[in-house]
Amino acid sequence: QTILWFPRSFEYSQKNAVLLPVAALGVGGILVYWLRSRHKIKTIEMGDGWWGSGERPLKGKEDESIRPFKIETSDQEIEDLHRRLERARYAQPLEGAAFDYGFNSNYLQKVVAYWRNQFDWRKQVEVLNKYPHFHTTIEGIDIHFIHVKPSYVPHGRAVQPLLMVHGWPGSFYEFYKIIPLLTEPARHGLNEGDVVFEVICPSIPGYGFSEAPHQKGFDTIATARIFHKLMNRLGFKEYYVQGGDWGSRITTNMSQMLPQSVKGLHLNVVFLGSPNLRQMLSVMIGAYVPWLVGFTREDVQRMYPFMQKNIYNVLQESGYLHIQATKPDTAGCGLNDSPVGLAAYILEKFSTWTDKSFLHKNDGGLESKYTLDELLTNVMIYWVTASIVSSMRYYKENLSKDPALSLDARIGVHVPTGIAAFPQEILHTPHVWAKKIFSNIVTFSYMPRGGHFAAFEEPRLLAEDIIHFVRKVEKL
């Protein structure tokens, strides 16, 4: 419907006959310019970085080779671990404390007994090596990743490249159960093979087998850039990205940095940055008339009682975040030296972040959702690579600046986005709030069960949602 700028009338003077079209052109021009500038997507600048030791070498090109890698262990490594486990010193828990004061040391002793006597690290290393591992140097540091291609692709089907990024205190290992569901979905009864992936799971620099940055300032934006370079080096121009925890923020930054390369962004956790007045108001109003502020019944169930679920809970559970964002070297020092301390620290999260009610169980409910073998394998990755301190530094590098001032807070996300909201996730983000940042939400799913470590705990549910999301994007 066009606006009639000049109603036809025969009573126009000669002057008007010139002025009005000129004014129309002027206004029209402004309108067109305004419409176009709205659609011009703002992106995060890519920039560049150097994270190796000392000064960046002026001459010479970076070694861009992709080197196959196999995880190894030795008798010495295993014996050293066993000695430390045998000599562990424990403090008695308070009577009736369950997991209220942190990891219950009575249960910890049972875990350590299993770790010392039944856990077989050599066997787990073989499990880890079942997918192909590689190293490549980017911006001065060695980046580790696994790259799994489907063994069989039906004729004519496209294979979608998918980058999946872990968080803390997880690792690339969290994806081991979901990878076969994505590379061979038909075999696992997920679909007829219309959507098949090749999966790349890197380790964030400073985590596991990726070298830790030697310079200060390594944040999610630097990580996003490095992972783009990685995908580029592997020959991919367009790809899907998926993440939770830090992986969510990294993949979001990737979408803001190079939207033309990100075919779709799938998240199982959404970080919103600092709350604004509008959100706070909608929380208050939403308690009584949720439909008025766009909350669904599911939203209401997950968000209220607000103070308790969002404020008290977060305060109760964010001590680790506070100390890691301020004194990571202090917090991690003892954990790098005591495997028992490391296990308590990491496994506490696997308990509480999987299901909040696990706080009241004497064994933290750990073995109801995971096996000790898989939990300890994840802990071992931090132990054998001595990466707990560098993994904690990531919090300080990302959280010490004022969040409102960070680049990514002011830039929206415009690539097709899929969000899977798991019920036991620490914080629930309603669709209506996510829409403020993610302008192109293609799917938003309320998952029936599961917590923070979605890929680890509910691989099938997550895989189904990823496939559902990609199917929708591909049809568009």
Added chain:
Amino acid sequence: DFCSSPAGIMLLEVFLVLGTVIIYFLLSRKKEETFLPLKEGWWGKGQRDTEEDTTIRPFKVETTEEELSDLFRRLDQARFTEPLENSCFHYGTNSKYLRKVVSYWKNQFNWKKQVEVLNKYPQFKTKIQGIDVHFVHVKPPRLPEGQSAKPLLMVHGWPGSFYEFYKIIPLLTDPASHGLSDEHIFEVICPSIPGYGFSEAPHKKGFDSVSAASVFYELMLRLGFKEFYTQGGDCGWLICTNLAQIAPSHVKGLHLNLALVTKMGFIHLLSILLGRYLPGLFGFQDEDVRRMFPFLKKGLYKMLLESGYAHIQATKPDTVGCGLNDSPVGLAAYILEKFSTWTDLEFRDLEDGGLER
């Protein structure tokens, strides 16, 4: 005119009544409880004993070859993480400096000698409310004619201990020998807070500063003191304050080197916002203004940067302490960071955290 009309008089009466009611209400609110109720607890294992052993038993710190060799083994196999370039103490204890400390610890530090140092003051243990409470009790070596020693309870904090007072004790029990006036001479009692050092840890949940105050109150009574002075800093300040609130008739004086605002009222908030510009209005001295403002930088950010340990210890103590109990190097890093940063915040810019100054 309005004031003398019947309506005016009635209005005046209403205001007077209202005014009186409000004033009375305000005055009656100001009258607070004069003391905190004594919190009797039981912190031992399992069920409460019927008979409590109230004897005071002398105690000596001891060590064994086994304890020492276990320590050396752990120090030998310590695993360190390289610090980031140019990070000094901003990310926490710098591990390059920590290596030097650990090397000294292994090769020059003599624990047996230090145990003798610790044992130079008489120490005791006694069971109170189900747990063994450890304390140091130092009497003055000599008293001038006609003078009596004033009992002084000194309470440590975290991550300190009774040992923090070893240098100050002689200055209080024997001031004359140290060039101080002997107008007041003290006999000093330094207990270890239950759960710290040689005092048994409570086995039940809920042992807070008021509980500690009630334990120390019983201790002073058991030692035969009807009136005493009390001194505290760090967590000690809260325990001593609670002691003064529980038993004001027994506490002759309360000395604090730390005091925190526990309830933030509207006036406090106003004073933070406006105190820089109108210090006189809120009762701030020049020194106050110099230390407190700019508030965000000196107050809020500083507090956020330094309170990570408090946040995690207030929520998941068993998790955070687990590794520290098992790794002496981790324990040292955690504790020494506080001795650096809490002595002087500028020490964060130093490679060695200014510890040996």
